[in-house]
Amino acid sequence: MTDDERIAEEVVVDGLTFVPFLKRDEIRRQVKRVASELRRDLEGKRPLFICVLNGAFIFAADLIRECGINDCSVTFVRYKSYEGMSTTGNVKQLVGLTEDLTGRDVVIIEDIVDTGLTAKQMIADIKKQGPESVRFVTLLHKPASSKTGFTPDYAAFTIPPSFIIGYGLDLDGKVRNLKDIYVIKE
Ligand SMILES: O=P(O)(O)OC[C@H]1O[C@H](OP(=O)(O)OP(=O)(O)O)[C@H](O)[C@@H]1O
Numbered sequence: 001m002t003d004d005e006r007i008a009e010e011v012v013v014d015g016l017t018f019v020p021f022l023k024r025d026e027i028r029r030q031v032k033r034v035a036s037e038l039r040r041d042l043e044g045k046r047p048l049f050i051c052v053l054n055g056a057f058i059f060a061a062d063l064i065r066e067c068g069i070n071d072c073s074v075t076f077v078r079y080k081s082y083e084g085m086s087t088t089g090n091v092k093q094l095v096g097l098t099e100d101l102t103g104r105d106v107v108i109i110e111d112i113v114d115t116g117l118t119a120k121q122m123i124a125d126i127k128k129q130g131p132e133s134v135r136f137v138t139l140l141h142k143p144a145s146s147k148t149g150f151t152p153d154y155a156a157f158t159i160p161p162s163f164i165i166g167y168g169l170d171l172d173g174k175v176r177n178l179k180d181i182y183v184i185k186e
């Protein structure tokens with residue numbers, strides 16, 4: 001059986017039904033594309049990758065390995081604002097940085113930019129710490145949901161404004177383990 005044949009036709013979480021949206025092969029292809037763009041733009045630099053927990057852990061692990069920049073560092077922050085399928089509008093930093101960002105070339109790695117509230121607050125927090133440069137990369141971007149006008153520097157996928165799960169993205173903490181991305185069935 002190939003990897004592709006194991007994709008579930010639907011996933012039910014807390015009584016909600018989700019159907020396949022982005023399959024693992026396509027995710028892998030787009031992660032490779034973004035990694036090659038980053039490799040090109042970071043040539044000669046020693047980037048500090050900041051993975052935004054919890055949702056970005058799987059994307060960050062795949063992306064950082066694809067980038068193949070041995071002279072990089074990796075660290076983590078944690079921000080939270082969603083309950084169920086909606087933002088509370090209150091973006092809380094639950095885990096912060098201990099690294100000195102002065103003069104560093106920072107690459108923030110997110111799983112999704114939806115309203116853009118988390119991205120905007122995080123970038124403001126990081127810029128206060130004196131980095132040389134800040135790049136923002138996301139797996140998924142939903143421009144039609146934006147409340148901030150924020151646009152990421154790199155996006156693996158631009159998607160419509162429906163709620164999705166899998167490949168790190170959760171519904172109330174569940175189903176982050178799914179290898180494919182699923183969208184809510186309307
Ligand atoms: O653009 P926004 O509307 O701000 O949404 C994006 C944020 O939502 C998710 O975080 P969440 O609060 O669900 O925490 P999690 O990463 O732990 O799932 C995601 O990981 C982003 O950080």
Ligand SMILES: Nc1nc2[nH]cnc2c(=O)[nH]1
Pocket residue numbers: 082112114162163164165166169170171
């Ligand atoms: N799981 C999940 N988390 C999000 N956070 C912001 N948008 C989304 C989404 O579509 N799915």
